[in-house]
Amino acid sequence: MxxxxxxxxxxxxxxxxxxxxxxxxxxxxxxxxxxxxxxxxxxxxxxxxxxxxxxxxxxxxxxxxxxxxxxxxxxxxxxxxxxxxxxxxxxxxxxxxxxxxxxxxxxxxxxxxxxxxxxEAIDVTLPGRRSSFGRKHVTLRLLEEATEILRGMGFTVQYGPEIESEYYNYDALNFPKDHPAKDMQDTFYITTDTLLRTHTSNTQVRVMETSRPPIRIIAPGVCFRNEDVSARSHVTFHQVEGLYIDKNVTFTDLIGTLKNFFKRLFCRDLKMRFRPSYFPFVEPGMEVDIHCIVCEGKGCSVCKQTGWLEVSGAGMVHPEVLRSGGVDPEEYTGYAWGFGIERLAMLQYGIKDIRQFFENRVGFLSQF
Ligand SMILES: [Zn+2]
Known part of the structure; x- marks a missing residue:
């Protein structure tokens, strides 16, 4: 030096x-x-x-x-x-x-x-590296969206257990002892009287047991059914249950609530129709259809050319179910509904195969 x-x-x-x-x-x-x-x-x-x-x-x-x-x-x-x-x-x-x-x-x-x-010199002429950002799963996003709309309509959120007793999943909801839905073909049993819940309706009687009317709740969550996996059905899916119990609750209240909800979810005025149907825990029961949001009722592959899409099962709470929850059916009435989130997402985004929700393919998920 x-x-x-x-x-x-x-x-x-x-x-x-x-x-x-x-x-x-x-x-x-x-x-x-x-x-x-x-x-x-x-x-x-x-x-x-x-x-x-x-x-x-x-x-x-x-x-x-x-x-x-x-x-x-x-x-x-x-x-x-x-x-x-x-x-x-x-x-x-x-x-x-x-x-x-x-x-x-x-x-x-x-x-x-x-x-x-x-x-440490930086070559500013080099092309930049793109970062990829994660995002919420489309099912979760729609679940949150539906929950927010219903919270805005006065419902509070309650969560029930995914591993449930046969009593809350079936018996308390007025399912007969030999009802086919309880069969091993449809239900994942863990023990003879413990199972994976098949619907979020298991929350209904649990809420009635711990609170007095007026009850106005929704129960979002995952459900399980022992079914063959296909484009239209899966062993697991998400539901949002709704339950309103008070004095003088009517069928019209139920229809008004569902119309209001689907209008807000799909951001448009929808034609709806109500078809009588049977579910053990409601009386009367119905299935709810909306005008096909893809073809506006003209007929397409999504609605199987009928112009209508089934979106929910609903009805007035069966008096036996109210009794199971300690609610007097002479004094109170109520309504309940349930809809599948994957089903709504399929309609909203034109998805034709329910299996895509569970395959974790980034190419599919990054579209939403
Ligand atoms: Zn259509």
Whole structure:
């Protein structure tokens, strides 16, 4: 390394020679010590190349217990006349070395910074890398959307267990003991009386047992059925159950609520029709159809050329179900409905195969 340093004022020879022609023995020793330290520092400085090594040398020479500091006790050995001269010499050495260290440090820091900048240089002409962002699953999004609409209509959210007793899933809902839905073909039994719920209606009687009317709840969640997997059915799907119990709740209230909900969900006025149907837990029961939102009723593959789409099963809560929940059917009436979220998503987005919701294909999911 080339030392590009300019010492402050090195008057070594001049001061000594001006002061005395024949210096004392102790001053000779001091003189040699100062010269030795200067020489040694210059040699060491010429062989280091990193700023951190210079810092180490700086401490070695100029630190509290450094080599220059060690010269001070030697001053006592000089004569009173020589002492101020050598004191000045030691001070000059200190200034000289300080200047050397600082100059070299600045130089090295600049070089290291330049190398760093060179290594970290950004080529602004390179094309950028695109980040891919995750998103909510289409089922979850629609479930949240439906929940928000219904919350806005005054319903509160209740969650029931996915692993359920046969009582809350079937018996309390007025299913006869020998109802075909209870058969092993349709239900995943865990033990003889424990099962994976087949609908979110299992929440109905649980809520009635713990709260008094008026009850106005929805129960969103996942359900399971032991069915063959096909384009139209799956072993797992999501439902939103609705339940309203109060004095003087009528069938008209149910129809008005469903009309209002589907109008808000599909963001348009919809023609609806209600067909009588049987479910053990409602009386009377019905199935709800809306005018096909794909073909506007003209007939297409989604609605199987009928112009109508089935979206929900509903009805007035059966008096036996009210009794199961400890609600007097002479005093209170109620309505209930259930709809499948995947079914609504299929209608909303024209998806023809329910299996796509569960296959986790990014190409499919990233469309929504
Ligand atoms: Zn259609």
């Amino acid at each position: 080339i030392l590009r340093v300019s010492p402050p004022s090195w008057k070594w020879q001049k001061v000594v020679s001006n002061y005395k022609n024949t210096p004392s023995h102790s001053s000779m020793k001091l003189e040699q010590a100062i010269a030795k330290i200067k020489k040694q520092a210059e040699n060491e400085l010429s062989s280091v190349g990193l700023a951190k090594d210079i810092e180490v040398l700086k401490v070695k020479y100029l630190g509290k217990k450094g080599l220059v500091g060690d010269l001070m006790p030697l001053l006592k050995t000089a004569t009173p006349e020589e002492r101020p001269v050598f004191g000045k010499l030691i001070n000059d050495l200190k200034l000289f070395l300080t200047s050397c260290f600082n100059n070299i440090l600045n130089d090295l820091s600049l070089k290291e910074r330049n190398v760093q900048l060179e290594n």
